[in-house]
Every structure is written in structure tokens, then in C-alpha cells.
Amino acid sequence: MNEIELLIRRRFETIGTGESVGAAARLMGAARAGILLVRDDSGALAGVVTDRDLSLRVVGHGRDGTHLPIGEIMSRPAHTCELTDDLAEALERMNRHGIRRMPALAQGKPVGLLVLDDVLHHVAGELRDLSHEARSRHDHPTSQRIQSTSGSPENILAELEERLGKLRGKLRAANWHAREAFLGELDEIKARLRQVLPLHGEDSAEQGQK
Amino acid sequence: MALPNRFLAKPRTIAPAASAQLAAEQMDNAHVGSLIVTDERDNPVGILTDRDIALGVLCCDLAAEAVTVAELMSTPLHTIQRDQSLAEAAHLMRVHGIRRLPIVDAGGALLGLIAADDLIQILSADICHLSGAVQKSFVLESLPLPNHGSIFGPE
Numbered sequence A: 001m002n003e004i005e006l007l008i009r010r011r012f013e014t015i016g017t018g019e020s021v022g023a024a025a026r027l028m029g030a031a032r033a034g035i036l037l038v039r040d041d042s043g044a045l046a047g048v049v050t051d052r053d054l055s056l057r058v059v060g061h062g063r064d065g066t067h068l069p070i071g072e073i074m075s076r077p078a079h080t081c082e083l084t085d086d087l088a089e090a091l092e093r094m095n096r097h098g099i100r101r102m103p104a105l106a107q108g109k110p111v112g113l114l115v116l117d118d119v120l121h122h123v124a125g126e127l128r129d130l131s132h133e134a135r136s137r138h139d140h141p142t143s144q145r146i147q148s149t150s151g152s153p154e155n156i157l158a159e160l161e162e163r164l165g166k167l168r169g170k171l172r173a174a175n176w177h178a179r180e181a182f183l184g185e186l187d188e189i190k191a192r193l194r195q196v197l198p199l200h201g202e203d204s205a206e207q208g209q210k
Numbered sequence B: 001m002a003l004p005n006r007f008l009a010k011p012r013t014i015a016p017a018a019s020a021q022l023a024a025e026q027m028d029n030a031h032v033g034s035l036i037v038t039d040e041r042d043n044p045v046g047i048l049t050d051r052d053i054a055l056g057v058l059c060c061d062l063a064a065e066a067v068t069v070a071e072l073m074s075t076p077l078h079t080i081q082r083d084q085s086l087a088e089a090a091h092l093m094r095v096h097g098i099r100r101l102p103i104v105d106a107g108g109a110l111l112g113l114i115a116a117d118d119l120i121q122i123l124s125a126d127i128c129h130l131s132g133a134v135q136k137s138f139v140l141e142s143l144p145l146p147n148h149g150s151i152f153g154p155e
Helices: A003-007 A021-031 A051-059 A087-097 A116-139 A144-150 A153-173 A180-203 B020-030 B050-058 B086-096 B116-136
Strands: A014-016 A035-039 A045-050 A101-106 A109-115 B034-038 B044-049 B100-104 B110-115
Touching: A003 A087, A003 A116, A014 A021, A021 A035, A021 A051, A021 B050, A035 A109, A045 A051, A045 A101, A051 B020, A051 B050, A087 A101, A087 A116, A109 A116, B020 B034, B020 B050, B034 B110, B044 B050, B044 B100, B086 B100, B086 B116, B110 B116
Parallel strands: A014 A035
Antiparallel strands: A035 A045, A101 A109, B034 B044, B100 B110
């Protein structure tokens, strides 16, 4: 299972093109959703509509939403990704189009919603795992468990480097929105990386202190 | 370390008596997702988001010109002082479950706005610095702080 398939929300709300803006707003409120997938008469994805679309395109233009069909104000075509797409590429596409949520398709049908906040939450989790591992290695550099699962201490920083590099790539692709959980994790990883850096300095003091 | 100066641009504001329609127009024109609501003495009293407008007006099939900003805005307004840190901003956002924090002076006057989006950009830069530190075997203390300030504060 690739990352997009793991990260998407399987629960999302849909509405028909002919339903009213008022109905869409009520659905968003009841479902605590910020986006609805709009389906045409055949059930295919016709577009998307967000709470911001409703605000700017309807309220901002003084239009009466009581009978206004969603099909008239939705964004179309929707920017989508496939379940099999590379996550970094999907994030880059979201960034390019300035969107935070993207329907994920399988065989042309929407099966989930890729949400930037969820991606950041996931990245935060990876950072936390990384920081825990860094801490464990620092506290127990000769631990059999750590050695057996992760190799020699000399490989510690090479692994950290690789994993941080991957995280950095994701952050770069998705760096314009935050999730609060992410913030706490970074404080933690910073503290723990500071623990592991001197470890490396001891291993290669001459090189490290230049 | 105080909040970086680049966040001290005064954000878009609107009066409590203004209509929801005017608020939505202003958000559209300014390409923003929120407006700070200020009273007649220019003190910030609330915040209004595009979602507040969409749900507040359209859920009940109300007329946009008849609904006021005061009816839709969120209060009380959570703010941060300019001499507080980025870490405190992150903490306040987490505690209150919000993404935007108006920056005020000691008297409560509006000075700027910092958003969760801004924090993540700073954090991303910090991660790059940390990653670079690992790659180059530098000890962290030897690294210069990024000139935009850091979520982690002064070392």
C-alpha cells in the first residue's frame, strides 16, 4: 500500500450538481466538512465545492443560495490524484494549485480525500519516531536491540540523514499549512537530535569540530 | 525573542456592523481567509473566517446583506503580544485550536497577524537546518540561527 492509500480519508461527503447551495452549506455544517465532492447525474465526479467557494462566490456576490444549484458555482474540473500516485508529486500538485484537499481516485471514481493537514500529521509522526530512535541510540548506544535492528552506531547518522531528507522533501512540497500536533513534535525532535549530534561528534571529533 | 518583524503588517479589518456580503467581498479582493473585526476605537474584538460566512448565512437561507459581521464573528479573540516568541504562538494555537493569532501591543492595539501557515514555513526551514547539521556533522550550537527567527527560540 503506498502512502496516498494509507493517508486518505475514506469518509467524505458528496452532493449532486442540482442540489442547492443552501443544502451544501447545511451538509458542510452537519458533517463538519470544508469540502464536498460534486457528482453529476451519472455519479461521476463533476467538481468540488469548498466553504470558501460558498462564501466568496455566493455571499460575496449577493446571490441567493436558496435555489442556486451547486453545479453553477463549483470548481471544475476537480484536481485529483490516483491512489497509486507518488505522495510528493501529489503534494506538489496541491501546492501548485493552491489547494489543501484533493480527491483520490481509483478506476476513475473517488475513493478518498487527501488532506494536507493529515499529511503534516503523518510527517509529525515520522519525526517523532525518528526522534525516539535518536534518543534510544544516544541513551543505549550498545543496546543489542538497537544494534540488531539498525546496524552499527556508525550508521546512525547516515540513517537519520536519509530519513530527514525524505521528510524534508515532503515538507518542502507541503510547507504552507500547519497542523498543531506537528509543532510539538518538532520541539521534541530538536531536543533529541541535540542529544545525538554530540554522539557523532565523539565518534569523529576531528572532522566534526572543524 | 520577539515575533519576527515581517509579521507586523496590519491585517485586513472590518467593522462589526458591516454586512456578511461586504466581508466576503473584502476577503475575495484581498485573497485572505479571515478578517479581524475592530471596534470604533480600532481595537480588535473578534475574527471572521470565510467558513463563518458560508455556514452562518447560507445554512439558514439568510440574506447576505442583512447579516452583520458581529453576528458571525468568533469571540473572544485570542491574541499574542509582539514580544512573545514563535514557540508561544505555536502553543497558543494548539491550546485554543486556532490557526491565526492577531499580534497586539501592550495596550491591545492591532499590530499584525501570524498564522499556522507561517509557523510551518519557519519550521520547514528549521528542519532543513537540522538535516544539514546531521549531514555535515556540525554540532547544532555552531549553526547560525536563520535570520527570520526560529520556532525553537534563541540557543
